[in-house]
Amino acid sequence: MTPLLETDNVTYAYPNGPAALAGVSIRIPAGSKTALVGPNGAGKSTLLLMLNGMLRPASGEVRLNGRPLAYDNRSLRDLRRQVGFVFQNPDVQIIAPTVEADVAFGPVNLGLPPDAVRRVVRDALGYVGLRGYEKRPPHHLSGGEKKRVAIAGILAMEPAVLVFDEPTNTLDPASSEEVMELLDELASGGRTVLISTHDVELAYRWADSVILMEHGRVLARGPPEEVFSDHALLAAARLKPPALLDLYNELGLRGIIDRGVPPKSVLEFTDRIERMLHGHAPVRNGTGRIYLCNADRTCGDEVRALVESGAVDHVGAMGTRAKEFANRERILLDYTYGVIDKCILKALIGENSLIITTGGMIEHVHHRIGEYSAESGRALAATALHESRGPVRDREPVPE
Numbered sequence: 485m486t487p488l489l490e491t492d493n494v495t496y497a498y499p500n501g502p503a504a505l506a507g508v509s510i511r512i513p514a515g516s517k518t519a520l521v522g523p524n525g526a527g528k529s530t531l532l533l534m535l536n537g538m539l540r541p542a543s544g545e546v547r548l549n550g551r552p553l554a555y556d557n558r559s560l561r562d563l564r565r566q567v568g569f570v571f572q573n574p575d576v577q578i579i580a581p582t583v584e585a586d587v588a589f590g591p592v593n594l595g596l597p598p599d600a601v602r603r604v605v606r607d608a609l610g611y612v613g614l615r616g617y618e619k620r621p622p623h624h625l626s627g628g629e630k631k632r633v634a635i636a637g638i639l640a641m642e643p644a645v646l647v648f649d650e651p652t653n654t655l656d657p658a659s660s661e662e663v664m665e666l667l668d669e670l671a672s673g674g675r676t677v678l679i680s681t682h683d684v685e686l687a688y689r690w691a692d693s694v695i696l697m698e699h700g701r702v703l704a705r706g707p708p709e710e711v712f713s714d715h716a717l718l719a720a721a722r723l724k725p726p727a728l729l730d731l732y733n734e735l736g737l738r739g740i741i742d743r744g745v746p747p748k749s750v751l752e753f754t755d756r757i758e759r760m761l762h763g764h765a766p767v768r769n770g771t772g773r774i775y776l777c778n779a780d781r782t783c784g785d786e787v788r789a790l791v792e793s794g795a796v797d798h799v800g801a802m803g804t805r806a807k808e809f810a811n812r813e814r815i816l817l818d819y820t821y822g823v824i825d826k827c828i829l830k831a832l833i834g835e836n837s838l839i840i841t842t843g844g845m846i847e848h849v850h851h852r853i854g855e856y857s858a859e860s861g862r863a864l865a866a867t868a869l870h871e872s873r874g875p876v877r878d879r880e881p882v883p884e
């Protein structure tokens with residue numbers, strides 16, 4: 485099948501520079517989550533800039549839906565509508581004096597009528613959790629907020645492919661987690677997402693496919709557990725293996741555990757070890773409960789009452805709107821990333837947790853817990869909290 489986006493033997497050198505790309509061929513299938521991984525100077529940014537025509541290959545070609553890119557203004561405009569690019573540094577991307585004007589910039593330039601512009605801006609700001617920020621000057625926002633403004637500006641163009649150059653590089657851990665979760669949300673909504681990073685931990689847990697780059701070349705490509713298990717290859721790229729995978733492989737080499745598909749998370753790893761020690765998944769009577777709440781349809785009072793009653797030991801929120809809700813309702817969050825797995829882990833040791841989320845992520849939570857139950861043979865289910873409010877239409881994002 486023709487990949488959505490591909491490069492074919494692309495080369496490039498900056499003026500007076502050595503080769504930044506020395507013949508790079510990559511394929512990005514529709515709906516994939518791909519991480520371009522490599523050390524500084526590997527050529528990641530240069531390659532990404534080729535994908536929406538900001539740089540033009542010296543030789544080779546870039547194809548979208550099987551068609552080579554054209555570089556006249558009109559074609560480039562069409563291309564950028566389909567392939568959105570989020571720069572590493574949001575200050576480069578944010579140009580207007582207010583958040584609203586900045587996000588509207590793209591749609592206005594596309595010639596959308598004012599009503600449509602208002603709609604896409606509102607949806608995009610809702611999606612990244614920045615409703616209420618419309619009139620704020622972007623240069624006064626935090627790094628994480630600026631990043632989300634930049635992402636909203638791209639989402640407002642409704643591109644099929646989203647390209648993020650080092651999405652978490654300049655952010656603190658909590659903001660990084662929020663951005664990665666936003667990327668997960670976009671991918672689960674059917675978008676094709678491509679990131680560059682030198683963070684192997686992040687690439688290991690997030691990507692379904694990685695492309696390892698160094699010195700303007702692709703060293704390897706494939707599932708992260710395969711690429712990152714090759715220490716010689718990683719050393720050649722001046723990178724270290726992800727800690728979880730490294731530990732798993734070392735235990736396997738010493739014959740302590742049987743090797744199979746490497747675990748992607750602490751949950752998978754501990755399950756594997758437990759099964760090995762007990763010969764099967766132990767049957768427990770005392771599994772904890774996982775409550776699930778739709779932040780768009782539940783009142784803060786009810787959630788706070790649940791938390792204050794002591795019925796839940798841990799609270800996690802998935803998605804920016806859920807986190808906003810928790811913030812607004814003064815609900816303290818224990819988990820802001822990897823929430824489902826963490827709550828499953830707690831349920832397995834008999835502790836109760838609450839997951840706050842919104843929209844399509846509700847189904848995702850049920851699905852993931854159901855999948856876990858089927859695989860592990862442990863009956864876990866999420867208990868939905870009573871929905872006291874009707875759907876708040878104004879708050880529903882329109883991602884597609």
Ligand code: ADP
Nearest residue numbers: 498501504522523524525526527528529530531
């Ligand atoms: P990465 O994003 O993986 O860190 P880059 O694509 O930024 O790598 O850089 C690849 C190579 O191109 C490096 O050797 C870098 O020094 C060089 N390079 C990048 N940008 C420029 C530029 N604007 N001018 C000259 N050389 C550059």
Ligand code: MG
Nearest residue numbers: 528529530649
């Ligand atoms: Mg770079």
